[in-house]
Amino acid sequence: MELLRLSARDHSMIRDCLEMFKILLNVSLKSVLTSSGAVGAISLPLSLDDAKNTAFTVELLEDICSNAIHIGAQLVFEAITEMSKKMQEEMPFFSLIQCLINEETPGGTKALCLSLINQLIDSIDSLEERFRIRTEFMRMEFNNILDQLKMDPNTSELIHMECELFEEETKNDSEDMRCRFERSKIIKRISPSGDGNLAVTVVTDCMQTSCSIEITPDTTVGNIKQQIVDQFKIAKPEDYGIVSPADDSKEETWLNEADIFAECSLSPEQMGSIEFRMIPWEITVALPNGSKKRFATDPNITCDQVLSQILAISSLPEADYCLMLGNKVLQEAKTLERCLTNVKSRKDLKICERPYRLRVVLGDDAWQMMEFNPDTQISDVFKQIAQHVGRTFGTENFQLVMESPDLEAPVPLEDEKLMRDYISSDNCSLRFVSRNITDDDEEEEEECNIWEEPADCESNITFDKKGKENSIQNIETATLNKLVERVTSPEEYDVDFVNVFVMMYRAFTTEEKLWQKLVERFRVPDSFSPAVKQKIQVRVCIFVKNWVEKAGGDLHEKTRRSIMDFLKSDLAEDSFKLMRQAIQSRLENPKAHEDPVVSGKPPVPYLPRNITTTLSLDDIEELEIARQLTLQSFAIYKKIRPTEFFKAAW
Structure with missing residues (x-):
């Protein structure tokens, strides 16, 4: 698509309008953000053929994104997208790409353009949408543009930092999409087959499996339930029912046994995902403040899951409480059905302060x-x-x-x-x-400042002689100073080594000590050149961003305060603004630890040939007993952190 061509007088008038917008932004940013079409009007010169007006427009849009975090970026994103549609551009953000590859565009404007692109993409909450936009940039050969900018000897360090940030965030989004795809493969929706058989998931307190049920156009929900009861010898069929699980379009729906299954207002996909499981129990829980909560819940969920449900509707911090029956703390991995053996006990639950x-x-x-x-x-x-x-x-x-x-x-x-x-x-x-401390006790020798550490020698770092000499993957022993130096090195950087370091550092140092060394590393002595100094500082910022992101909410409050103070002091310069915002965002919105993802198909259970009410352990395969015990214990096992295994702590 060719850019619009106007006369010199038109360009001059547009320049005057942009100057007025700049004054208005400085005086009242809020009025620009709340005025209908204001941001769209500012972005319009991106489609014109005047390099100066384009550069000035990029500067204004970047200023809106920086001074009105998230809201401003969203408005700019919508304005540029709408402008692309009106101009019938083949791909969104074509005008920004043109700005980067235009030889007349000043280096400072290119840096602002890259910053604008990073902020626009980062403002998108949806991972799928962010990934789609990044894919559009790749289709416009954005990677080649970044490589050309980095190879240009005249490219500023700020452009290098923005390029590196875009590549780092692209890598992170790609990894998140891969994990989400693995999780989506676990859930398989099966439509009713054409041979008259329906796959039903059967969930009880001791198993979760699937079975095939023969259905006809006249089959009722009660007929389906009875077939399952007969096939699995369910002891108390009155406690069970047929349910259509909740999905994006509807809530969980329990089906009436008298209804014809084909007339239950379910889609073919929903018919193929129905479950046979226990009807929800109504339980009453006493809270520490003296009030009581009454709600329905699945009897086959664990006590830990019940506690989470209660805390979600009670505004109590989950980490401080546990679920109890009388004076007994209920085991988190056990199901409600196994813990509450009679109807009366469902009204005697209480939440107490966790030990x-x-x-x-x-x-x-x-x-x-x-x-x-x-x-x-x-x-x-x-x-x-x-x-x-x-x-x-x-x-x-x-x-x-x-x-x-x-x-x-x-x-x-x-x-x-x-x-x-x-x-x-x-x-x-x-x-x-x-209590008998003598005067001869020696104080632990403190480690020197990271910049006072001697050059590599056998006293501070050694390498495995069988591997590549002095490779970061080949380190055998090292002081903390040398390890921090390697994970923040601008010359030698290894993602796997950094990830292992973040997971393992608690085995040989403390969080407080690591943060102290990172601050020392950031404060590069003046004897280094400005270019080298900035490269090291950028690498330290990237490490801190990844560290904060992976640690989630596990960082101590004292460390979080220290990092916030560091952002306000050492990263106060405009050149670190994007890094400062990225680290601050991850501190204020820590990621919750996700449960482990199992992407493989579960094994077929070894069920006894004849299930009776007198079933004993001798009737069940040893492997199936081991599987079920593992499933019962997994709720506790998954909470174990890697650091708890250090030094054979078990």
Whole structure:
């Protein structure tokens, strides 16, 4: 598509209009954002053949995106998309591509254009839409344009940073799309087959399988249920029903047994996904504030899932509470049906404050995880630990102290106080220390500043001699300074090495120490050239962004505050604005840890040939027993973090 060509007088008038818009943006940005068609009018000169007006337009649009985060980018995105339709462009954002490849476009404008592209794509909430837009850019050979910009010796470091950011975010979106595709393969919708058979998912407290049911045009929902009851010898058929699970178009629907199945107002896809399972129970739960919640829930879900449902409608933090029946804490991995054996117990549930689960350090390489009631007195905690580990800790020789990354020094615990007086999170740990500390005890030698670390030598880094010499993948031993230097190196960078480092660093250092080293690394001495200094700082910013993103909400509050202070001070310059916004966004909106994705087809269960009410373990295959035990325990197992396996902690 060719750009519109106007007279010099027309271009001059457009320039005057753009100047007026710039003044208006400086005076009242809100009035521009709320005025109908204002952003669209600003973006219109992108379709013209005047390089100066195009550059000025890019500057204004980038300014709107930067000063009105998210909202401004969305308005600009809509305006450019609408303009592309009106101009009948073959692909969206064609005008921005033209701006980048135009030799008359100044370097500063190209940097703003790349920043504008990054912000526009980042403003899209839908992963599928972001991936589609990035694909459109690839179709316009955007990768080749980025490569040409990076190879140009006159290209500024700011353009290099924007190019690297686009490639990094493209890689992240591609990885997210791959994971989503794997998850989507798990769910398979099967339409009723033409041979008169219907696949039904059967869910009970001890199995989940599928079966084939013969249906006719006159088959009722009750007929389908009865066939399943007869086939699987269901002991209490009155507790079960046929349900169409919820999907994007409707909520979960329980089918009436008297209705003809073909007239249940379900689509063929929904007919092929019906389930036979227990009818929801109505339970009553007492909350810590004295109120009660009453709601219906699936009896075959775990107690942990029930707790999550209650907390979702009660505004109580999930990490602080557990589900109890009387004075007994219900096991999270067990289903409601197994825990509540009678109807009365469904009204006796309550939520109580969850016991503290803390690490108790018994020596340099010995520690155990223990649970403590928040109202337990410290003197009783002393006895509880001693009894649990089978050792004698006399109060005259030992003292219990609390340690935490949020504390500058260990805090001694006073015997008469309660655990809740000290413990603020599960990040704390308890340690026995001797009261008889001598003056000969040596303080741990502190590590030097990362820029004072000597050059590579056997005392600070070694490599496996069998592999490639001095390769980042070939490191055998290294100091923390050298490891941080490698993961933020602009010359040698390995994504796999960085990912392993982020997962494993807690095995040899603390979160606080790692952040200290990253700050040291960012503050490059003045003896380095500006170009090298900026490359190192950009690499540090990218590492921090990925670290914060992968850690999610696990970062300690003290570290989060330190990072926010760092953004306001060290990253205050405009050249780091995009990086600053990206890190801040991930701090304020941490990603929740996703459950493991199982993409393979589940194995066919080994069911007994004759299922009776007197079924025993001898009637079931050993492998099937092991599978079912694994499924029952998985709710707890999936919560184990990789760091809990360090030093054989189990």
